Amino acid sequence: MSVTGARETAGSSRLDGAGLVDLMCAPSEVVVVGASADESKLSSRALAFLLRYGYRGGLHVVHPRHESILGVPCVPRIKALPRLERAVAIVNLPAHLVPAAVSDLDEAGAGAAVVIGSGFESPSSRPRRELEEVIRRPGFRMRVIGPNCVGTMSVGSGAHLNFSTVLTRRAPRLGRIGLVTQSGALGNGLLMGLLRRGAGIAHWFSTGNEMDTGAMELTAGLLARDDVDVVGIFLEGLTDIDWFDRVSAAAHACGKRLFVYKAARTAAGRAAAGGHTGRLVGPNDATAAVLAEAGFTEVDDLATLADCLVVSAACGTGHRDAAVGIVTVSGASGVIGADRVHEAPGLRLAEPGRDQQAVRLDPRLESANPLDIPFLNETGVFTSAIGAYRASGIFDVTVAVTSGLAHDPATLVSDLVAQDRGPSAPVAPLVLCHLSEDDRLGEEETARLAAAGVAVVPTVERAVAALALTSAPRTRAPDGGSGAHVPSRGGGLGLDEARAVLPGLPWVDWAPAPTVEAARRFGFPAVVKAAGRGIVHRSELGAVAVVTGEDELREAFARVAAACREHDDDVLVQRMAPPGGTEFFVSAMEHPEVGPFALVRPGGLLTELIPGQAIISHRWNAPTRRRRLLGSPVGRLCDGYRGRPVLDVDALLDVVATALDAVAAGQLGFVELNPVFLYESGAATVDVVAGQA
Template identity: 30%
Template sequence: MDFSSLDPVVNPRSIAIIGASDEPVRIGGRPISYMLQRGFQGAIYPVNPKRPTVQGLKSYADVNSLPETPDVAIVAVPSQAALQAVEDLGARGCKGAIVFTAGFAEMDAGGAAAQDVMVASARKHGMRLMGPNCLGLFNSAINFYATFSASFESGWPLPGRIGIASQSGAYGTHLYSIARDREIGTQICITTGNEAEVTLSDVLGWMAQSPDVDVICAYAEGIREGKNFLAALDLARRNRKPIVMMKVGRSALGQAAAQSHTASIAGDDAVTDAVLQEFGVVRARNTEELLDIAYAATKRIYPVRNTLGVVTVSGGAGVLISDVAESIGFEMPEMPQPAQERLRGFVPFCAPRNPVDCTAQAINQTELIGEFATAMVVDGGYTSCLGFFTQVGASKSVAPKLRAQMKAVADQHQDRLWALSIIAPRDMIREYEKDGFLIFEDPTRAVVALHAMGRFGEAFARATPPAPALPQVSLPATTPTEAEGKRILAAAGIPAVPERACADVEAAVAAAREFGFPVVMKILSPDILHKSEIGGVLLDIASEAAVREGFATLLARAAERAPGARIEGVLVAKQIKGAVEMALGLLRDPVFGPVAMVGLGGIFIEVLKDVSFRRCPFGVAEAEAMIRSLKGFPLLDGVRGRRKADVKALAQALANLSTFAVAAGPRLLSVDINPLLVLPEGEGAFAADAVLEIGE
């Protein structure tokens, strides 16, 4: 997908300001003031019928009076006038409009209707529309400031190749301001307002293909359309452009959550999180972490297998760093034994395993720092290297030698990520940064940022898997019974436990006799989706007499607890012992379409929520990766001497569910398979209970 239609909006040669103000601090005056101050080289055309000039520039009465068609225009007039301005700009051939004006869909139904008119007008003329209710954007590389943010009163953007894309105007410029104060260069910031036409996805896609952006910071409150979003994330990954995103808010899956356990488990933004992980987007928990990761990414070193080596003058700091690394899954392999012995030869009481603690002796013998750092990178082979030197890094007596030694080692290994945790004045930090080091006061922040570089590297190196083949699927007109649902799933490659639908008690006795005792009995009704909630499941039925009694019990409970439900009989199934109970699920996300889930099954799934999600369809390899990501995976992998479960059969069933979901189309609203009984290795996996929800 090509996102270049935003080029005239972000890199214009001319701009008109509809509603231009002569006062530099007003909304219609700030963009002009900023561009005049910074020396925008393009043409600036104020439009204000009440003034001959605006801030020293010739003013024009209306869009039709402009001497040329501007590439882009700012609209900063009341809502009714804004509608006319957009129409006039489109008719004139303007390529883009940035609408500051508020009072549209964010207000009420009337505002939403007016916004629809504005969008229709823009699309009719092929004009991109940013906003309305938009704070605008800046591109400091060309001194283009199409924004009324007051943040520039405290300073201007620094040169750099980080782009900020934000759905919130105020928070987007908040990010920029903090980045500027931390001396991190963010030369482009684009905010999207109401996203009536241009969305965050468009901005991410534009940055993903822009030669002026290497690293993308994003702030998102909600993703409303999936196709462009997925295309933008995929383009960024293919172009090795890391995206670090703050995603706030919770996505509601609407009425589906009331019917589907899978949907209720995903009721927060677990689906969006799964999509971000799929494309290697790193999700930041807060502003500080977002900027830390973006700062580290400016080195453009993204290890595929990232390992952390630490050299420190403090054993305590080494423990702190190790704790954080373990908690986020950042590998810290031990130094090779010969290297450890050699380092003990320098300092017998050192701790050379990793972290490599050269102790405070390094203050007396600063040459030790170079020896230990060299051993760490050469012998340890770590891709990310962190030095903890605290205030020693700024000490007049030690810092010059420390800096020289660390620089010498780093210069010989420029393919590694180098970070230092020191406390130093800003001017000294700049010197360390010029030497090629990332500088953090807090070493735990350095660990998180360095770990993110490996996550990017893994995503960039990952080949796009081939699209799996889709089966032929024919869905019934309405939500089926459990028995019919299992038949449909079995045809799609998800086999069920041997079972039989029984309309009367004699058929139930015959089925139990055929399967062998014990058996499971369940009420059979297309209207009772979750049978256990009405007592509609009986286990350990061990005799013909128990079958007869159970049949009557189930019918009585259904009549009492679900009096309006259609009852088609009882389902009798073989009871399987010694299996691991898992759960497979499917929900139809309103943005991303069908999404599959796997997790530990049984009654605790919604309590423990040890689950993994992925957008459909996907193959067996992706399915197995989902399964192995579960905290409870050891239960499948032979923990405490148990036989290993048939993970391959489980992965095949999960992959088959994902292709079935896509082939079935939008009428398939949800699937819940719980439990899916996974037998020992080589013996298969079978659905013991299944609910399919079919829509119109």
């Protein structure tokens, strides 16, 4: 399957998506620009890794002063290279030399270049401006990954175009995990953790500043590869949002799992991300909703991301209503595991006691779940019980809790490795964990288990959490968000101006009221209030009042008019909305990562008090918007909650769509509609705060 259609070859046109990833994973030629002859320097690593880890393609080194480096002949400049075919370059030069080198590599026929160096973080820096000019030049064909990245890695081909410190210490094991990380240092940390746990890696892309190639495009390409089963992603921000829908379509089509750890979730994190990479990232709730709807499984930390990748590689993904068996050296850890399974959606504890013949155990044991085996120094009894549970056909996955205090590690590992998962003796997947984070097997034992398809996770809590995430549906029901309200951004357009931009909304009539006589236009009851050009929070300034008679009108008009004079606003009179409606707050704005999105919350004075919201993206079609709204706490208010009337959800969604379309078209920079009254049939929009784009 190709994300972008037919995969093109380097040398014919500019590659993207699957074609770009295919080239990076198995280039026919590699050009190393800026290699050092001093093996103690970082700039020597990429060439050393290519030689050490089995790259078999053509290899070129560009260096102006050396005839050869590490035994590889050098050419003095890029323009002295032969014409390149399906070639990737790694560029490790001072920032001011990079733009010219990238230009020369494109002319030489390279299909892609990995730019390692820093110095491009500031959008105003001269090297960045010059590199952008090269990349955007008409006719420029080569793709650029980076700059300011660690590089890329493909284990099967040996194409290690990086300077990762992890690879100086250990050879990566070939597996079926793909990684995409916007941070090189954090990507190194994730890679180190996975390798220490024996996980097999297929490919890793560190994307850095993403001046040309972003994380979503590379993710789409990895999903299209037959040698990748699961992808782990670390994001600081969504920079190539144009690729997002293609990633979503590819993930749903191929059935592969995407686990993402999204940083910059708070105001402090967003500020740090802006300083670190020059990205602008926005409210996390909108990003989380769009990621979930697209099929990403979001995790809360790096350790969970690693756990999910390890468990997915060993156990697969998508096992709904998975039956879990627990075998443990500790009764307490069994209780904890049972609690976590019971709490986890998509998991359940199976009951082996209903079929005693299916589980053959030591005579001192009776089948139970969890099964406690408190025997010290009887490792064989423990591993035999694990084997019996795995082979019984009762359990979809077995979780086993071991301890160095009770079991011999060598025997434990040998016995578990011998439990064949082949078709002749099929056994269920196994997740092995420990009594505590500090009571672990060594790296060698862990690697042997991983090679045999056994996932090793530090604790039973983390093991069950990872199983739950790998078993969860790809499109999660919304959780209502954090309850964080996006505050009003200040005055802008008044009601009259906003109505001209949003004519399709079901407005409650109003009229200018420059005098108290004009304020009698709609009779009683009515509302006297500021127009909203200079006053946003009317209630806080006494600039809104419900009047039911002549005496109230005169007092209210005087108070509202005084506030309007002070804040350069005008007085309006408005009909009362029809009785019996439920108040909602609808807000639409432009998100710097995911585009226009809307929030729907309880309205009126309760907007900032009651938690729970629906997040609706402009990217979603009408059925998806409806499903996301009804699946939220706000949506449940519309659907006959506790005997309340069933409200006209379609009318509310029409209001949302009108607001979103105005922002998407650039007519408004933001719009807040509060309250919007919703009825069993129809809706009524009372007030608006809006600003021009």
